[in-house]
Every structure is written in structure tokens, then in C-alpha cells.
Amino acid sequence: MNKKYIGLIFGAIMGVAVAVYLVNSKKDEGTNTFTAFDPTVEYTMTELFKSPPPITEHGKNVDRVLVFVHVLMGVLFVGWSLYFLYCIFIFRESNHPKADYHGARSKFWTTLAEYGVIAAEVVLIVCFAIPLWAEVMNDEELAKIKANAKNGSGLEIHILAKQFDWSARYAGNDNKFSQQGIRFADKSNNPFGLDPDDTSIDDVVVLSAKDRKGAIVVPADTAVALKITSMDVIHSFKVLPLRVCKDAIPGLQLPIHFEAKTKYLDPNEENKDGEHVFLITCAQLCGDGHGSMNGYLKVVSKTKFQEWIKTKSDATQQARRKNLAAVK
Ligand SMILES: [Cu+2]
Numbered sequence: 054m055n056k057k058y059i060g061l062i063f064g065a066i067m068g069v070a071v072a073v074y075l076v077n078s079k080k081d082e083g084t085n086t087f088t089a090f091d092p093t094v095e096y097t098m099t100e101l102f103k104s105p106p107p108i109t110e111h112g113k114n115v116d117r118v119l120v121f122v123h124v125l126m127g128v129l130f131v132g133w134s135l136y137f138l139y140c141i142f143i144f145r146e147s148n149h150p151k152a153d154y155h156g157a158r159s160k161f162w163t164t165l166a167e168y169g170v171i172a173a174e175v176v177l178i179v180c181f182a183i184p185l186w187a188e189v190m191n192d193e194e195l196a197k198i199k200a201n202a203k204n205g206s207g208l209e210i211h212i213l214a215k216q217f218d219w220s221a222r223y224a225g226n227d228n229k230f231s232q233q234g235i236r237f238a239d240k241s242n243n244p245f246g247l248d249p250d251d252t253s254i255d256d257v258v259v260l261s262a263k264d265r266k267g268a269i270v271v272p273a274d275t276a277v278a279l280k281i282t283s284m285d286v287i288h289s290f291k292v293l294p295l296r297v298c299k300d301a302i303p304g305l306q307l308p309i310h311f312e313a314k315t316k317y318l319d320p321n322e323e324n325k326d327g328e329h330v331f332l333i334t335c336a337q338l339c340g341d342g343h344g345s346m347n348g349y350l351k352v353v354s355k356t357k358f359q360e361w362i363k364t365k366s367d368a369t370q371q372a373r374r375k376n377l378a379a380v381k
Pocket residue numbers: 288289335336337338339340343344346
């Protein structure tokens with residue numbers, strides 16, 4: 054191989070190493086994230102992309118990746134377009150009436166540009182994408198949240214998607230999810246397949262999150278682990294301000310976790326009960342009702358959540374006892 058290209062490859066590897074080192078050394082000590090361009094990231098997301106600001110810490114990392122990838126794509130788009138126009142002009146027929154069969158004499162600058170793109174992509178993947186993926190898909194963190202759910206400092210919610218609605222289930226007062234049986238499952242009244250004759254079940258079920266009153270409720274400043282699945286086709290659970298988007302696939306229970314922070318909640322967006330209500334959308338084309346497969350997710354204070362779950366759990370158990378007594 055030409056010595057010049059060996060030097061170029063070596064230079065590219067060194068360049069990537071230096072860039073990765075520089076980006077990592079510029080991390081904010083408190084959050085351990087790269088905050089250098091945060092005002093630009095925020096401006097791009099809210100003003101140019103018209104996206105609501107994130108209310109989670111990991112959401113800020115999602116925004117950073119999104120904006121940096123768009124910047125790289127923007128640079129490539131402008132660069133390649135200019136080069137394309139340059140080629141059209143420089144190789145016009147009037148300038149070259151006879152075809153040149155040798156092509157470009159020097160490939161140095163084009164090769165340099167290509168390695169530059171590779172270096173930028175490696176930095177994006179190594180410094181931003183992989184750490185973000187590790188953050189949201191952290192098994193240890195999920196296990197910790199589930200363990201903490203038993204003492205009330207975390208929360209586990211099971212999300213069930215179905216054409217064209219969202220259901221959710223909480224463990225209830227006993228902090229234990231009850232057994233599910235496919236023979237009990239019914240799409241409209243018992244999507245989680247809970248035994249209707251078992252009066253000990255106190256799981257709280259949100260049958261439909263379609264209206265604000267039946268919203269899925271989560272406490273602020275509490276780590277929440279979701280287990281997402283579907284009853285029919287593939288859907289995708291998306292709440293934009295949380296920066297949470299995860300496929301709901303029949304037969305699989307996919308995890309994701311988040312923590313809505315009070316400090317990021319806009320007081321102007323609060324409803325009269327002091328709650329913040331966000332839209333759940335489906336991010337996978339799932340049938341003719343996909344466009345209206347919306348739901349609501351409500352972020353409330355920890356105390357309010359505790360009250361809500363206790364009342365709902367007690368009411369569930371009472372209703373089960375009543376129903377059973379009526380049947381007998
Ligand atoms: Cu859908």
C-alpha cells in the first residue's frame with residue numbers, strides 16, 4: 054500500500070483517539086455528560102425541531118445525540134452538494150469535449166474527507182450513542198428499581214398495548230404482581246388476564262389511558278421501570294417529553310426505565326390539580342386506528358401517587374369481593 058495512505062489511516066486512528074479523549078475530558082463532573090453545547094442543543098430541539106424539552110436526565114443525552122447527528126448530516130449534505138455542483142461545473146462538456154479515462158490524479162483530499170467522516174461517526178458512536186444505550190438499557194439499574202419498588206422508593210409498571218389503546222398494571226398495596234392466566238385474558242375488560250375469582254388480587258389496572266381521567270400515573274423524582282408488551286401486533290410506546298420510545302412486541306416483555314424530574318417540569322404547564330399530563334403516542338404503524346392510538350401519562354408528586362395507588366388498590370380489592378359475593 055502507498056506510504057501516503059498508511060500515514061492517512063494512522064492519522065485517522067490517532068485523530069479518533071484524540072477526539073474521543075477530548076470529548077470525554079470535557080464531561081461535566083456532576084452529570085458525567087458532555088454539556089459543552091447544551092444551549093445550542095436546547096435551542097435546536099425546542100426552536101428548530103419544535104420538540105418539548107425533556108423532563109428526564111437521560112432525555113438530555115438523547116437530545117445531544119439527535120442534534121450532533123443532525124449537525125454531521127447537515128455538514129455532509131452541504132459538503133457533498135457543493136462537491137456535486139463543483140463536479141458538474143468543472144467536468145462540463147464544453148470544458149472536456151473528449152472523455153478523460155484516467156479520472157482524478159490525486160485522491161488525497163477525498164480520502165481525507167472520507168476518513169474525517171469516519172472519525173466523526175466513531176466519536177458520535179463511542180462518546181454519545183454507546184453510553185446513552187448503556188444508560189437506558191442498564192440491567193443492574195432495572196433490577197435496582199424493581200428491588201426498590203418493594204420498599205416504595207422505585208416503581209414497576211407493566212404496559213400492555215393493543216389495537217388501539219394502552220393499558221397499565223401496578224403491583225398495588227401488597228407490592229406484588231399477581232399471576233396472569235391467558236385463559237382469563239379478554240381484550241376489553243381483563244387484558245392482563247387476572248383471575249376474576251381471586252379476591253386477594255389488589256393489582257391496580259388502568260384499563261384504558263385514552264382519556265385524561267384514566268391516565269397512567271407516575272410519581273415525580275422516582276425511578277420507574279416499565280415492562281412493555283403487546284396483545285396483538287407490534288406497537289411502540291412513546292412519550293416525547295420523557296424521551297422514552299420502546300417497541301411493544303407480542304410475546305416479548307421489553308424493559309425501559311426513566312425518572313421524571315420535578316426541576317424540569319414547567320410550572321406553567323401544570324393543571325389545576327398540580328399535575329403534569331403528557332401524551333402517549335404509538336410510534337409503530339399498527340393498523341387503521343394507529344393515528345388515534347393516543348393515551349395520557351400523568352406525572353404527580355410522590356405523596357399524591359401514594360394516595361392514588363392506595364385508594365385504587367383498596368377499591369380494586371373491594372370490587373372483587375363484591376363481584377364474587379354477587380355471583381354467589
Ligand atoms: Cu400504532
